[in-house]
Amino acid sequence: MIVRDDEPGHNGVMSEIVYDVAVIGGGNAALCAAITAREAGCSVIVLEHAPKAMRGGNSRHTRNLRAMHDAPTSVLTEAYLEDEYWDDLLRVTGGQTDEALARMTIRESQRVIPWMLGHGVRFQPSLTGTLNLSRTNAFFLGGGKALVNAYYLAAARLGIAIRYDSEVLSIDLDDGFARSVTVRSGGADTMIRARTFVASAGGFQANMDMLRASWGEAADNFLIRGTPYAQGTVLNSLLAQGVEAIGDASQFHAVAIDARAPKFDGGIVTRLDCIPFSIVVNRNAQRFYDEGEDVWPKRYAIWGRLVAQQPGQIAWSVFDAKCRALFMPSVYPAYRADTIEGLATQIGLDSAALRQTVDNYNAAVRPGSFNTQVLDDCATEGLAPPKTHWAQRIDTPPYYSYPHRPGITFTYLGVKVDAQARVIMQDGRPAANLFASGEIMAGSILGRGYLAGFGMTIGTVFGRLAGQGAARHARN
Amino acid sequence: MRETEAVLAAKHAIEICNACRYCEGYCAVFPAMELQRDFTLADMGYLANLCHNCNGCYHACQFAPPHEYGINLPKHFAEVRLESYAQFAWPQPLARAFERNGVVVAAVMALAITFVLLAVTLLVTPDVVFRPHLGPGAFYAVVSWGAMASVAGATLLFSIAALSVGAIRFWCATRSELTGPVTWRAVRRAATDIVTLRYLGGAGEGCNDADASFSLARRHAHHALAGGFALCFAATSVATVFDHFLGWVAPYGWFSLPVVLGTLGGISMITGCAGLMRVKLITDPAPVSRRVLGGDWALLALLLAAAVTGLGVLALRETSAMGVVMALHLGVILALFVLLPYGKFVHGVYRGAALLKAAVERDRHRPVA
Numbered sequence: 001m002i003v004r005d006d007e008p009g010h011n012g013v014m015s016e017i018v019y020d021v022a023v024i025g026g027g028n029a030a031l032c033a034a035i036t037a038r039e040a041g042c043s044v045i046v047l048e049h050a051p052k053a054m055r056g057g058n059s060r061h062t063r064n065l066r067a068m069h070d071a072p073t074s075v076l077t078e079a080y081l082e083d084e085y086w087d088d089l090l091r092v093t094g095g096q097t098d099e100a101l102a103r104m105t106i107r108e109s110q111r112v113i114p115w116m117l118g119h120g121v122r123f124q125p126s127l128t129g130t131l132n133l134s135r136t137n138a139f140f141l142g143g144g145k146a147l148v149n150a151y152y153l154a155a156a157r158l159g160i161a162i163r164y165d166s167e168v169l170s171i172d173l174d175d176g177f178a179r180s181v182t183v184r185s186g187g188a189d190t191m192i193r194a195r196t197f198v199a200s201a202g203g204f205q206a207n208m209d210m211l212r213a214s215w216g217e218a219a220d221n222f223l224i225r226g227t228p229y230a231q232g233t234v235l236n237s238l239l240a241q242g243v244e245a246i247g248d249a250s251q252f253h254a255v256a257i258d259a260r261a262p263k264f265d266g267g268i269v270t271r272l273d274c275i276p277f278s279i280v281v282n283r284n285a286q287r288f289y290d291e292g293e294d295v296w297p298k299r300y301a302i303w304g305r306l307v308a309q310q311p312g313q314i315a316w317s318v319f320d321a322k323c324r325a326l327f328m329p330s331v332y333p334a335y336r337a338d339t340i341e342g343l344a345t346q347i348g349l350d351s352a353a354l355r356q357t358v359d360n361y362n363a364a365v366r367p368g369s370f371n372t373q374v375l376d377d378c379a380t381e382g383l384a385p386p387k388t389h390w391a392q393r394i395d396t397p398p399y400y401s402y403p404h405r406p407g408i409t410f411t412y413l414g415v416k417v418d419a420q421a422r423v424i425m426q427d428g429r430p431a432a433n434l435f436a437s438g439e440i441m442a443g444s445i446l447g448r449g450y451l452a453g454f455g456m457t458i459g460t461v462f463g464r465l466a467g468q469g470a471a472r473h474a475r476n
Numbered sequence: 477m478r479e480t481e482a483v484l485a486a487k488h489a490i491e492i493c494n495a496c497r498y499c500e501g502y503c504a505v506f507p508a509m510e511l512q513r514d515f516t517l518a519d520m521g522y523l524a525n526l527c528h529n530c531n532g533c534y535h536a537c538q539f540a541p542p543h544e545y546g547i548n549l550p551k552h553f554a555e556v557r558l559e560s561y562a563q564f565a566w567p568q569p570l571a572r573a574f575e576r577n578g579v580v581v582a583a584v585m586a587l588a589i590t591f592v593l594l595a596v597t598l599l600v601t602p603d604v605v606f607r608p609h610l611g612p613g614a615f616y617a618v619v620s621w622g623a624m625a626s627v628a629g630a631t632l633l634f635s636i637a638a639l640s641v642g643a644i645r646f647w648c649a650t651r652s653e654l655t656g657p658v659t660w661r662a663v664r665r666a667a668t669d670i671v672t673l674r675y676l677g678g679a680g681e682g683c684n685d686a687d688a689s690f691s692l693a694r695r696h697a698h699h700a701l702a703g704g705f706a707l708c709f710a711a712t713s714v715a716t717v718f719d720h721f722l723g724w725v726a727p728y729g730w731f732s733l734p735v736v737l738g739t740l741g742g743i744s745m746i747t748g749c750a751g752l753m754r755v756k757l758i759t760d761p762a763p764v765s766r767r768v769l770g771g772d773w774a775l776l777a778l779l780l781a782a783a784v785t786g787l788g789v790l791a792l793r794e795t796s797a798m799g800v801v802m803a804l805h806l807g808v809i810l811a812l813f814v815l816l817p818y819g820k821f822v823h824g825v826y827r828g829a830a831l832l833k834a835a836v837e838r839d840r841h842r843p844v845a
Contacts, residue, residue, distance in 0.1 A: 054542070061538055122681055139501070140498075141681070142499055142501065142502060143498030144498075146535065146536035146688070149536070149687075153687070153688060262544055265543060267539065325513060329494050329513050
């Protein structure tokens with residue numbers, strides 16, 4: 001039996017329509033690919049796992065995009081040239097990148113902002129904003145969900161078919177040639193055919209079974225900062241069919257977020273920036289790392305892993321009234337008490353042990369001139385581990401504490417692609433009609449670490465490349 | 477502000493917003509919020525009135541329903557605004573007008589029209605009311621200039637006094653340690669924000685009405701309505717000068733200054749009302765509070781009635797219908813004047829005050845953290 005793909009199907013039913021391009025995923029990279037292919041004259045379908053209200057993958061939580069430019073623009077100040085951009089990337093990845101792909105991405109990034117503006121994305125004027133990143137990063141007016149909304153409006157205007165609540169279970173490959181996708185929607189499975197396919201379905205950070213495979217029981221205590229729909233189903237499907245993998249399956253980018261955050265989608269408001277001005281203890285009330293090792297923008301990303309390695313995957317920051325106003329507010333109020341012992345009771349730690357840790361720390365603090373703007377000279381002496389900057393005695397009530405757990409932003413495992421966004425098979429040849437963009441292939445360029453706004457750059461650049469390549473292939 | 481469900485919901489939401497700040501490019505609310513870390517209930521009255529209800533932050537919000545945080549600032553703020561109108565109203569017993577404002581406005585309008593019609597029929601013989609009047613003094617044959625000017629003048633003065641007391645109460649209640657002395661610079665900035673309706677613009681792009689797409693329809697319609705209202709006020713003022721000081725008694729010719737101003741103003745008001753009503757009908761209902769709709773529609777209906785009956789007087793002034801249409805128009809105008817401090821019209825006063833406070837504080841402070 002043949003049914004139209006927009007009617008409820010039965011298991012294994014094949015759709016009648018053959019699209020030129022099927023895009024799997026519904027975030028920034030997927031929409032950039034879909035819009036590009038549609039504007040090249042193709043019929044396009046977008047298959048988004050999430051319902052409409054939660055569409056957009058992790059893009060809905062993003063805020064900006066890092067773009068190269070050789071002169072100030074309406075949304076970026078000064079200049080940010082290829083070599084500086086590359087140096088920044090090299091530093092955060094520690095060399096786990098592909099220079100040719102990375103430099104191509106960086107160069108293409110100077111062309112994306114006019115394209116984004118042309119498709120309804122709006123930016124904040126360059127000189128406003130809380131974060132001082134206006135030289136390197138263009139900030140979306142309203143953030144990533146507003147960007148996603150703009151792209152969906154553009155897609156609808158262009159006549160792209162959009163299916164929400166449509167989970168792609170597999171891309172059916174036949175010796176490097178993609179024939180169809182199997183889609184689960186409303187409890188029924190349908191096969192959708194297309195001439196070319198673009199995989200933009202994100203990483204696997206929301207797949208607890210996959211996280212458990214690398215991290216065991218500890219994974220149960222991880223929180224996922226973004227979309228619950230990043231299940232890695234499409235990624236796994238491709239890797240099981242001879243697509244070349246890239247990136248370490250056990251690695252993810254994580255920060256130490258508020259332990260009271262929801263399991264998924266807590267987003268930006270659950271981040272805690274208090275660590276440089278606190279001491280951080282584990283559930284035994286013991287410190288375990290230098291809280292003041294470097295400025296926070298260079299250290300926030302290691303704390304997810306540090307907390308993940310503590311017993312119970314939990315840690316508590318402790319600070320006093322002097323420090324309360326030194327960092328951005330966050331969504332949940334801090335625990336608060338007039339004594340360290342009272343605070344310990346509130347957060348469920350051993351009072352004597354916390355008192356001892358604070359006393360030891362206070363005794364080790366050496367005088368200095370406290371300055372949040374620089375690596376100051378406020379440090380401990382004879383304490384292990386030390387606190388090397390912003391160390392002040394914790395002695396001014398009320399005392400405060402936040403609970404921290406690892407919050408996973410994204411995973412690094414992905415499919416390997418070439419400079420045309422074509423998916424590479426294990427034999428080294430590109431798949432004939434399969435392209436990839438976004439987090440599912442970002443490991444090709446970003447093998448470790450993170451550079452603010454670079455995920456959106458990769459998604460936009462490779463989304464457009466994938467859309468162009470898919471359109472070219474579909475028309476031949 | 478009193479500790480109501482709406483105020484607490486707004487406070488909870490704004491504490492989450494202050495940890496996010498993605499919306500800071502949209503309007504004045506977020507930059508004002510960023511100056512603070514801890515919020516009082518009074519701050520909600522201030523921020524709610526600073527909100528222009530453009531819906532940009534709702535459609536952009538990653539924490540909007542169905543997210544468990546359920547952030548919906550336009551809705552929370554619309555309810556807090558309504559509560560603030562009642563709380564700052566003077567005299568207080570009349571604050572109850574805000575409880576079911578649509579009904580109150582309709583009732584006052586009906587009463588005012590009845591009052592003028594009755595007064596006309598009782599004071600003037602039916603023969604005079606239903607006869608065409610031509611030449612200087614034609615209108616005053618039906619309602620004397622003295623009666624018109626004294627009733628309208630007295631109500632308007634009282635309403636202006638009540639609005640002023642409300643504005644002062646608002647300013648005192650929302651003043652915080654951040655608020656400093658009012659400077660000329662801040663006054664200029666606030667005046668520009670008010671006259672240009674800067675924040676019905678979401679950084680120049682407009683509002684989100686039907687969906688997440690931006691549209692300047694609401695801003696343009698509001699300009700047409702407010703501009704038309706100003707033109708009509710100017711027409712009345714010019715006519716008063718003509719009549720009272722120059723001795724040129726109404727009615728005036730089609731191309732005289734008062735008639736041209738009034739005609740343009742009336743048409744502009746009708747266009748603006750229609751535009752704002754259209755926006756109300758197509759707007760996504762999710763960020764809209766049903767509690768405020770009655771008052772919103774009532775003010776639009778009142779202004780529309782004022783413009784339509786005003787133009788009606790002009791169109792029919794040489795016919796026998798003039799007397800009745802003019803009585804209708806005067807009844808609507810009386811209702812409008814009476815209701816100025818007790819309906820949606822007050823939004824202009826409190827929003828203006830909030831914009832001034834925001835301009836003052838922005839010059840004195842930087843965002844926290």
